[in-house]
Amino acid sequence: MRNKVILITGSTDGIGRQTAVELAAMGATVLVHGRNPARGKAVVEEIQKSTGNAKVDLFIADLSSLNQVRELAADVHRRYDRLDVLLNNAGIFMNERKHTEDGFEVTYAVNHLAPFLLTNLLLDLLKESAPSRVITVSSVAHSRGRIDFENLQAEKSFGGYYAYALSKLANVLFTRSLATRLAPGQSAHAIHPGVIGTNLARSMGAVGKVFVILLKLFSKSAAQGAATSVFAATAPELAGRSGTYLADCAVARSSPEGQDAELAERLWAASEQIVAAA
16 A cells, blocks of 8 residues: 555544554555644644654545535645545534535535535546545445435434435445446445444434444444455455445445435436535
């Protein structure tokens, strides 16, 4: 990985941070992304010190703002002339409905619209750097997701888990459609990292006491959760494969909805329209 440049969104905490540590230890140039400059600077310094790799760079952006997503892509273009792996790791879970500055429901904006827009804005660098990969962190929760085109922004009703599951299904569908659009040598993969006891997972406590108990009993460590992200970014056996759903460092089957090509294309068109208008 010594000549590879990898951007990992949401990499100042949880599995994103652990993924950054492991890829930096392999010698990759790692572009760490976060929202807080002070925290980001501290994380970058810690990764450099622990891995002995000075090629760790910091990018700041709030992914709930599509303008800041555009600025992030522009900043990557200014500072780097290649990108071998884009790892769309950032994600949130909201227990109540809130809007972004663009007027979008926050879960949908951060978990789906941001990676959709960022990926499209960086496709030229990824194409120039082929073989290259786009990895989007989804979740097994996608199997409970349903795409209602009249309720993508929770216009009719909102539930924290409903919104999260919908966004994770959107990640799988996005990967499926993206794979059909990539140039030779490029590939796209959606992954389920496992249930991780990170800040995001703990924010789901309001879903119910049963979930909290299961989280404590069966959640993976950040290192275990990062394993599939690292696998997706580095595994030679994924060469020539695209549009896959990965879990436990292996190709797995997504839900039937996640394999619906027509639904994926309809969501792509809707997403294009939304980000173009914002």
